[in-house]
Amino acid sequence: MTLKEMDQSYVLQTYARNYVHFVRGENSILFDADGNDYVDFGSGIAVCSVGHANPRLAEAICDQARRLIHVSNLYLIEPQARLARRLAELSGYDVRTFFANSGAEANEGAIKMARKYGEVEGEVKRYKIITLEHSFHGRTITALKATGQEAMHNYFGPFPDGFVYARDIPHIYDLIDDHTVAVMIELVQGEGGVQPMEKEAVQRLAEELKQRDILLIVDEVQTGIYRTGEVLASNLYGITPDIITLAKGLGGGVPIGAIMTTHKEILKTGEHGSTFGGNFLSTRAALEVLEILEEHKESGALDHMLLLFEGRLKRIAESYANLFEKEVGVGFMRGLRVKEGKEAQQIIDAAFKERVVVLKAGKNTVRFLPVLTMTKEEMELGFERFERALDRL
Ligand code: PLP
Numbered sequence: 001m002t003l004k005e006m007d008q009s010y011v012l013q014t015y016a017r018n019y020v021h022f023v024r025g026e027n028s029i030l031f032d033a034d035g036n037d038y039v040d041f042g043s044g045i046a047v048c049s050v051g052h053a054n055p056r057l058a059e060a061i062c063d064q065a066r067r068l069i070h071v072s073n074l075y076l077i078e079p080q081a082r083l084a085r086r087l088a089e090l091s092g093y094d095v096r097t098f099f100a101n102s103g104a105e106a107n108e109g110a111i112k113m114a115r116k117y118g119e120v121e122g123e124v125k126r127y128k129i130i131t132l133e134h135s136f137h138g139r140t141i142t143a144l145k146a147t148g149q150e151a152m153h154n155y156f157g158p159f160p161d162g163f164v165y166a167r168d169i170p171h172i173y174d175l176i177d178d179h180t181v182a183v184m185i186e187l188v189q190g191e192g193g194v195q196p197m198e199k200e201a202v203q204r205l206a207e208e209l210k211q212r213d214i215l216l217i218v219d220e221v222q223t224g225i226y227r228t229g230e231v232l233a234s235n236l237y238g239i240t241p242d243i244i245t246l247a248k249g250l251g252g253g254v255p256i257g258a259i260m261t262t263h264k265e266i267l268k269t270g271e272h273g274s275t276f277g278g279n280f281l282s283t284r285a286a287l288e289v290l291e292i293l294e295e296h297k298e299s300g301a302l303d304h305m306l307l308l309f310e311g312r313l314k315r316i317a318e319s320y321a322n323l324f325e326k327e328v329g330v331g332f333m334r335g336l337r338v339k340e341g342k343e344a345q346q347i348i349d350a351a352f353k354e355r356v357v358v359l360k361a362g363k364n365t366v367r368f369l370p371v372l373t374m375t376k377e378e379m380e381l382g383f384e385r386f387e388r389a390l391d392r393l
Pocket of ligand 1: 107137138139186191220222223247
């Protein structure tokens, strides 16, 4: 039985898998079982923030595994406390953090926090949460309902009540009523097609919500942890949300989710929990990830590469105006909007044949989520191959 046959026989077939068999990696480069190298502009969908097989992360994980992986949240967990403090220090927000295991789970916790807030603050029970069309908040039942893409709701109802979808930020104001407790947004929609929100509109929204005692939840599962060039996209946008959720890049590939909140007392003992959340292994990994990325940012290397990458993508959008409308995105969360009549998937497949990994977002965007520690040589090699693929189309 081949590996592909084994996968198809025994793994639930929920993914449109590409049957390449990667066996190892080095920063932005992946190697398949035949020794072929691929330039990875996808980083496992914004997860491998410090690159593949980062030696410092590997060492931290091994060191921690040799000591303790897990004791449960019934006891003190040193790296968990340190990580919570680091997240507060680096973001500059006066917050406490709860640790979960994924983005969807972090968002579930954020929704629970908002529901609790709506129960205890104010005269009527407030429970409504406004999210945006084209958003993506995860696959669990409530996170899926929070996701403003009706097509994804097929088959899985009935859902929890209280989610409404705004077309855009101005439309949020029209949907607010006495039962509204929170607004939940991504500052740059990722899965929805690499769509940054307008900064002034977000700042005005944050202010208006504060005045009306409505919580602002920012889903930074994809934008968080230097993906946009700053520790959090909320820093870039100059806002202080009530709740921020994180996952993806935080553990550099080790599963971890986090909910940061300025409402430090909102959930009391026994009101939320997770068996695995914040265990020794994942929080030690995340601490190392933060240290690596902070150094990378402080040295100027991250900002330098962001500029080069943006410039290079802009040039590609111009040179291949037959295929692309424009370049979109922020930091290392970028896309090329594909022209009407052209297929993003065809471009992604052609790039893969040239051994460069790019992703799809929304209906018509070729998405780039490189590892944050990408070198100039890796970037050049990736774009050389990408252009070769475009020349063939
Ligand atoms: N929120 C956002 C903005 C995401 O991009 C994703 C995943 O793509 C999620 C939530 C769900 O995260 P997870 O797959 O870890 O549950």
